[in-house]
Amino acid sequence: MDRLSHEKIPIWRDERVLKAAAQIISSLIVLGFIFWGIGNFLEITQQRGMALSYEFLNEAAGFPIKESFIPYDSTMSFGRAVLVGLINTLMVSAWGILFATLLGFLIGLMRLSTNWLISRIALAYIEFHRNIPLLVLLFLWYFGVFTQLPSVKDSITLPGPMYINQRGFYLTWPQLSETGALFGISLVAGILLAIITWVVLRRIREDKGKETYFGRVSLAVLILLPLIGWFAAGGAPLRFDVPVLQGFNFQGGLHLTTEFSALMIGLAMYTAAFIAEVFRAGILAVQKGQIEAARAVGLHYSQILMLIIIPQAMRVIIPPMISQYLNLTKNSSLALAIGYQELFAIGKVTINQAGRAVPVFMLIMAVYLAISLLTSIILNIYNKRVQFIER
Amino acid sequence: MSRKLFLALNLLVAISILAAGCGGTQTVEPTPTTGSEVVEISTPEIIQAAGYGEVLQAILARGKVVCGIHTELLGFGYLDENGRNIGFDIDFCRAVAAAVLGDPEAIEAVPITAADRGPVLQTGEVDLVTRNMTWTSKRDAEWGNFTWITFYDGQGFLVRADSGITTLEGMDGATVCVTTGTTTERNLATAFGDAGLSYEAVTFEETSAVYGAYEEGRCDVATSDKSQLAAVRAGFENPDDHVILDITISKEPLTPAVPTGDAQWLDIVKTVIWALINAEEFGITSANVGEMTSSENADIRSMLGVEGEADWGYTTLGLDPDALARAIAAVGNYGEIYNRYFGPDGIAFTLDRGLNNLWTEGGLIYAPPIK
Numbered sequence: 001m002d003r004l005s006h007e008k009i010p011i012w013r014d015e016r017v018l019k020a021a022a023q024i025i026s027s028l029i030v031l032g033f034i035f036w037g038i039g040n041f042l043e044i045t046q047q048r049g050m051a052l053s054y055e056f057l058n059e060a061a062g063f064p065i066k067e068s069f070i071p072y073d074s075t076m077s078f079g080r081a082v083l084v085g086l087i088n089t090l091m092v093s094a095w096g097i098l099f100a101t102l103l104g105f106l107i108g109l110m111r112l113s114t115n116w117l118i119s120r121i122a123l124a125y126i127e128f129h130r131n132i133p134l135l136v137l138l139f140l141w142y143f144g145v146f147t148q149l150p151s152v153k154d155s156i157t158l159p160g161p162m163y164i165n166q167r168g169f170y171l172t173w174p175q176l177s178e179t180g181a182l183f184g185i186s187l188v189a190g191i192l193l194a195i196i197t198w199v200v201l202r203r204i205r206e207d208k209g210k211e212t213y214f215g216r217v218s219l220a221v222l223i224l225l226p227l228i229g230w231f232a233a234g235g236a237p238l239r240f241d242v243p244v245l246q247g248f249n250f251q252g253g254l255h256l257t258t259e260f261s262a263l264m265i266g267l268a269m270y271t272a273a274f275i276a277e278v279f280r281a282g283i284l285a286v287q288k289g290q291i292e293a294a295r296a297v298g299l300h301y302s303q304i305l306m307l308i309i310i311p312q313a314m315r316v317i318i319p320p321m322i323s324q325y326l327n328l329t330k331n332s333s334l335a336l337a338i339g340y341q342e343l344f345a346i347g348k349v350t351i352n353q354a355g356r357a358v359p360v361f362m363l364i365m366a367v368y369l370a371i372s373l374l375t376s377i378i379l380n381i382y383n384k385r386v387q388f389i390e391r
Numbered sequence: 392m393s394r395k396l397f398l399a400l401n402l403l404v405a406i407s408i409l410a411a412g413c414g415g416t417q418t419v420e421p422t423p424t425t426g427s428e429v430v431e432i433s434t435p436e437i438i439q440a441a442g443y444g445e446v447l448q449a450i451l452a453r454g455k456v457v458c459g460i461h462t463e464l465l466g467f468g469y470l471d472e473n474g475r476n477i478g479f480d481i482d483f484c485r486a487v488a489a490a491v492l493g494d495p496e497a498i499e500a501v502p503i504t505a506a507d508r509g510p511v512l513q514t515g516e517v518d519l520v521t522r523n524m525t526w527t528s529k530r531d532a533e534w535g536n537f538t539w540i541t542f543y544d545g546q547g548f549l550v551r552a553d554s555g556i557t558t559l560e561g562m563d564g565a566t567v568c569v570t571t572g573t574t575t576e577r578n579l580a581t582a583f584g585d586a587g588l589s590y591e592a593v594t595f596e597e598t599s600a601v602y603g604a605y606e607e608g609r610c611d612v613a614t615s616d617k618s619q620l621a622a623v624r625a626g627f628e629n630p631d632d633h634v635i636l637d638i639t640i641s642k643e644p645l646t647p648a649v650p651t652g653d654a655q656w657l658d659i660v661k662t663v664i665w666a667l668i669n670a671e672e673f674g675i676t677s678a679n680v681g682e683m684t685s686s687e688n689a690d691i692r693s694m695l696g697v698e699g700e701a702d703w704g705y706t707t708l709g710l711d712p713d714a715l716a717r718a719i720a721a722v723g724n725y726g727e728i729y730n731r732y733f734g735p736d737g738i739a740f741t742l743d744r745g746l747n748n749l750w751t752e753g754g755l756i757y758a759p760p761i762k
Contacts, residue, residue, distance in 0.1 A: 355533035
């Protein structure tokens with residue numbers, strides 16, 4: 001026995017050597033393929049004078065962008081234009097995600113309802129949105145709904161005042177006045193401090209078992225601090241920017257354009273259908289016995305929902321939810337068709353004006369990849385916390 | 392331990408491959424390929440760059456000329472009731488196909504958007520772009536080679552007749568619909584910026600979406616090349632409700648273009664366009680091209696490739712002597728093409744010839760002689 005085990009195994013039968021060889025060969029193939037791809041790409045771009053350079057990002061863009069959340073005009077650079085596009089993408093995605101989640105949650109609960117009518121309405125909603133391509137839905141929203149609203153002169157007036165016409169929503173919006181800086185700071189400080197108080201006091205209660213009234217205390221902080229700031233600022237720190245019809249359009253106030261609204265609502269409603277199914281799956285995944293047990297110990301229905309069902313459903317809900325959020329963000333690139341200028345639309349204009357297709361496409365891909373990975377990381381951290389609750 | 396060792400090994404291998412590869416590409420000299428063969432076959436006395444003649448060879452092998460075109464622009468590139476691609480731009484593509492392959496139907500019409508025009512030229516996906524494209528220095532430098540101006544256009548504004556807008560200043564604060572990825576967008580920014588006027592631009596990728604949004608009332612103004620505006624206006628339900636303002640804010644020389652790298656192909660397309668213009672000067676039409684072969688004028692006989700007449704360049708261009716005659720027979724001369732779509736009895740809409748008259752008629756249409 002000893003002799004056998006000490007006998008030298010031939011190299012071609014040594015498992016470790018074989019494994020190493022297989023690893024090296026497979027990585028050679030993969031690397032060779034990647035290298036060939038990159039080499040081919042570089043050669044072709046060289047040949048066709050499409051050299052990979054990003055210097056053009058400093059040149060003046062020269063094209064207008066309708067809506068921008070940072071200052072922009074057509075004399076600014078291509079780089080700035082792309083940044084405007086990125087912020088527009090993030091803006092429409094963030095609002096889209098918020099509304100899609102709320103609506104999806106509602107539809108999901110409706111779908112679970114024991115009421116036949118409510119459940120069928122939710123089913124119809126889900127099937128309608130899941131079985132029609134998003135682009136078609138966006139066209140429907142844009143050309144079928146939003147541009148069919150009354151013209152500027154016949155705008156619908158709502159109290160506020162708020163005006164609705166085929167060019168979008170014009171809202172009266174508060175703005176910090178010249179003396180409002182102090183109030184602005186106190187508002188931000190109040191929110192931050194309220195969160196900190198909530199977390200700290202709650203931990204103290206959990207650790208020491210002493211009631212700290214964390215809810216009431218943080219609410220007081222949230223109200224009192226900005227209130228102090230309001231009076232300290234003296235006079236009215238906020239003034240209301242009211243939209244006024246001047247010439248062709250309303251000026252002032254907050255303008256949510258038709259394109260933004262159509263895209264945001266289209267994306268939110270489409271994604272909500274998928275999110276509703278995710279919610280339903282998550283809630284159905286909670287074992288019936290859990291609910292029966294909760295009922296047996298005398299928990300109220302809302303308590304069962306908040307303490308038993310939702311925490312356990314979250315485990316199932318979060319991972320598919322991440323991909324729905326990513327889908328929504330990526331789908332926002334369809335905005336091109338209905339005239340909302342987000343990252344992809346501005347990228348395409350940049351390609352045309354600067355004539356650099358490959359670098360711009362690579363930039364766009366890198367940015368979308370970064371957004372997606374960042375979203376995944378954040379939600380995965382949250383997911384891990386939710387998963388730990390499992391018992 | 393061993394796992395780390397494997398990783399290290401793999402990394403080493405990877406680095407060495409990359410290093411070897413990089414070294415490789417740097418030392419490899421560009422070797423003469425198919426280009427040189429072509430040189431030997433055609434005319435050895437002319438020194439020709441790599442790529443020369445490749446497009447023509449590919450077209451002959453394929454039996455089709457691939458053209459990047461518009462499918463939604465009345466008059467320039469659109470579909471007739473049978474779904475056939477027709478239009479002013481398409482006819483130039485057909486003329487080239489008739490000259491090269493003898494058949495004006497031997498085209499492969501690839502619909503492209505305004506923003507696609509650069510990339511399809513840069514990658515050589517199409518042989519020819521005849522899609523309502525303005526010639527600019529930057530596009531010539533970066534996209535491809537522009538051939539010959541076929542239509543002189545300028546950017547204008549389309550407004551509703553009851554809007555009361557008559558001047559550029561009258562548009563202050565207006566919402567303007569515009570196609571994205573065009574010179575139009577930039578001209579708009581420049582014109583309004585210079586005049587110190589504010590505006591809101593709503594941009595779309597598709598031309599149909601631009602005018603759809605304008606017609607619905609999303610915009611007060613639509614801006615584009617005047618010919619395009621005329622085309623769109625003619626297609627509206629009530630054309631009289633809309634007016635094209637008498638303002639021109641840019642020069643838009645519409646020009647077909649070819650990918651860079653094949654000088655022969657560039658010359659072929661240019662010569663075909665020149666021939667169509669020369670044909671109008673000489674009074675050669677699709678109807679009388681046959682009779683004209685017995686013309687008194689030696690230049691006409693040469694252009695039509697009558698046997699025994701001088702070579703107009705076809706030997707070097709790799710074409711048949713009667714290639715230009717076939718092009719004229721297929722689509723007619725420049726004036727015929729223009730009138731087919733924009734003339735008094737044009738099938739698209741009526742557009743005054745203006746700058747697009749022959750130079751002898753006070754216009755700008757002028758081409759080098761075919762001889």
